[in-house]
């Protein structure tokens with residue numbers, strides 16, 4: 442079952458499907474997320490990797506389609522759809538689809554959040570200089586940490602006001618959605634805990650598990666500080682950026698509560714004296 446998908450969409454960054462063609466036998470197909478993977482680079486043949494996670498929002502697939510902003514629909518009959526382990530030679534293609542997804546989210550909320558987060562996480566990891574910290578992998582965690590937002594509705598991503606209780610409940614699951622999307626990629630296995638716990642607080646008040654202090658992996662503690670900094674200094678579609686000095690002040694205010702004080706000190710030093 443081959444499809445020359447590139448003729449329809451040169452960039453396989455997100456999944457475009459005729460949802461009607463997937464709706465069979467009353468199954469809840471809307472919880473299935475399909476990640477496009479390039480199967481044959483020379484002939485530009487694309488396939489889709491199936492992810493069926495009961496935790497995804499019921500309209501997760503629709504949200505992913507919406508996020509792409511593309512009007513193209515492709516019939517299931519023309520697709521290569523596969524499940525199970527991803528072949529080693531396709532692993533890298535799968536990961537590159539996840540990077541494209543991160544870029545789509547950045548474009549959606551008009552920020553450079555994923556890109557800048559990856560960059561600052563690497564800078565901090567380099568400064569710490571611990572040989573156990575894999576700077577490259579931490580950078581990847583920074584780039585991919587929010588891809589779970591692709592299954593959260595676009596309206597919620599760019600909502601100008603505060604989210605209501607129901608919306609927060611979905612949004613608070615985005616670290617776990619990110620992990621679900623990354624799990625099929627064997628090379629990303631070691632960074633899953635970093636992504637899963639990037640919203641944990643140093644004092645245990647965070648989510649999803651309320652772990653605290655050094656129970657939180659150091660990579661996640663770095664990502665947490667950087668995430669807050671880039672969120673404030675980049676701004677969003679609905680919120681203006683603030684200065685780096687104001688952002689640092691805000692992070693220092695939460696040092697020891699939300700953030701690991703040692704990482705806060707490093708971040709402040711790097712921003713003020715090196716970049």
Ligand SMILES: [Fe+2]
Pocket residue numbers: 586587615616639640
């Ligand atoms: Fe996040």
Ligand SMILES: [Fe+2]
Pocket residue numbers: 554586587668
């Ligand atoms: Fe983030």
